[in-house]
Amino acid sequence: MLGNVQAGPTALRMQIGGRLRRLRELNGIGRADAGRAIRGSASKISRLELGRHGFKERDVRDLLDLYGVTDPAERETLLELVREARRPGWWGAYGDAVPSWFEQYLGLEQSASTIRTYEVQYVPGLLQTREYARAVIGLEHHDAHHEGLDRRLTVRMNRQAVLHRPVGAATLWAIIDEAALRRPIGGPATMRGQLRHLIDVAEYLHNVNVQVLPFSAGGHLALGGPITIMRFAQHDLEDAVYLEQLTGARYPEGPEASRYQEIMDLLAIRAARPARTVEFLKDLLNEF
Numbered sequence: 616m617l618g619n620v621q622a623g624p625t626a627l628r629m630q631i632g633g634r635l636r637r638l639r640e641l642n643g644i645g646r647a648d649a650g651r652a653i654r655g656s657a658s659k660i661s662r663l664e665l666g667r668h669g670f671k672e673r674d675v676r677d678l679l680d681l682y683g684v685t686d687p688a689e690r691e692t693l694l695e696l697v698r699e700a701r702r703p704g705w706w707g708a709y710g711d712a713v714p715s716w717f718e719q720y721l722g723l724e725q726s727a728s729t730i731r732t733y734e735v736q737y738v739p740g741l742l743q744t745r746e747y748a749r750a751v752i753g754l755e756h757h758d759a760h761h762e763g764l765d766r767r768l769t770v771r772m773n774r775q776a777v778l779h780r781p782v783g784a785a786t787l788w789a790i791i792d793e794a795a796l797r798r799p800i801g802g803p804a805t806m807r808g809q810l811r812h813l814i815d816v817a818e819y820l821h822n823v824n825v826q827v828l829p830f831s832a833g834g835h836l837a838l839g840g841p842i843t844i845m846r847f848a849q850h851d852l853e854d855a856v857y858l859e860q861l862t863g864a865r866y867p868e869g870p871e872a873s874r875y876q877e878i879m880d881l882l883a884i885r886a887a888r889p890a891r892t893v894e895f896l897k898d899l900l901n902e903f
Contacts, residue, residue, distance in 0.1 A: 624701070626722065628722075631666070634693065639660075639678075642682050706721050709767075709769065720843075725777055729785065730777075731843070732844075734841045737800065739789045741774060742789060746808055751801075788824045793828060793829045794830075810900045811900065844879055
């Protein structure tokens, strides 16, 4: 079995791809040969196995034939996951407001059981108030029409439901650089509201931990930009590392991904502990 079919479509694709990769390797079949079996290439097999490409039932059946999987129940279990993975996530209704490069991240975030994130410029999206988020989106999309800004805002607010599910709420561990908290996005009133929200979340939401990385921590390896690492409840899925850039994103793998795991661990050690962070946020609130 491949786990809970209630997982999001991206996580399901990753599960299916991981299962197909293990079957291929077990049978000693190379990606090029597997690609030919589905009228494709080695690079297509690679994308499928990483969960970065949608599956066609015909292709999966052909691969199962190639890999010698003949048990009807096993085949149907995998094919049912393929059908489930083709159902769009809720963000599909906002396609014009979600860049194609961001869709995969949304799928991962909404499927994750644990999210660790470091932000240097803004408060993390999952912790933004509506007013703060509107100001950030206005900066990022200053030339967009009002309706487009509202749809992007709706997507950002809807993402936060992952932290408030009655069952299966994700755990968030957020490390926020002091610079992001001192930057008056949206003006003093908006920042006061945002800081109060962070204090409330840090004190009362049991599945959220907030740490501030103060200026006094000095320089560090993550100054170049935000880092997000997602872990999934499905035991056969590897952690996903996400590096967002101005107009795109990267998903490091292998040793590079491990390096970012190490960097995140170091940031957590150098950042103020959650209890001290609340004190820091309350002191900062009095400055706005």
